[in-house]
Amino acid sequence: MTDFGITPDRIASMAAAWRTGGDALRGLSFPAPPRPADCAAARAMAHCVEEAAAAATRLGTELTGLGDGVERFNTVTVGSDAAAAAGLVERRR
Numbered sequence: 001m002t003d004f005g006i007t008p009d010r011i012a013s014m015a016a017a018w019r020t021g022g023d024a025l026r027g028l029s030f031p032a033p034p035r036p037a038d039c040a041a042a043r044a045m046a047h048c049v050e051e052a053a054a055a056a057t058r059l060g061t062e063l064t065g066l067g068d069g070v071e072r073f074n075t076v077t078v079g080s081d082a083a084a085a086a087g088l089v090e091r092r093r
Helices: 008-026 040-092
Strands: none
Touching: 008 040
16 A cells, blocks of 8 residues: 555556446447327437437546546556656665
């Protein structure tokens, strides 16, 4: 455990979970209800299905993007921490 209470492995797990959740959201299917032209309730229901599908796709994409961003942050942070540590070790010599 680090001073901040989170390790690179935990950050990587969180990023992976966000990407998995995003993929699951984008993978949801919303079967279209029948669309009789003369039925307002059926049209309203179809509109709800379309909006739900669009929202799931949009939110899934955002969640996957957040997971990707956190993973990039983790990679950069681990690399910069290692470089800083190497610099400190070198100064001790």
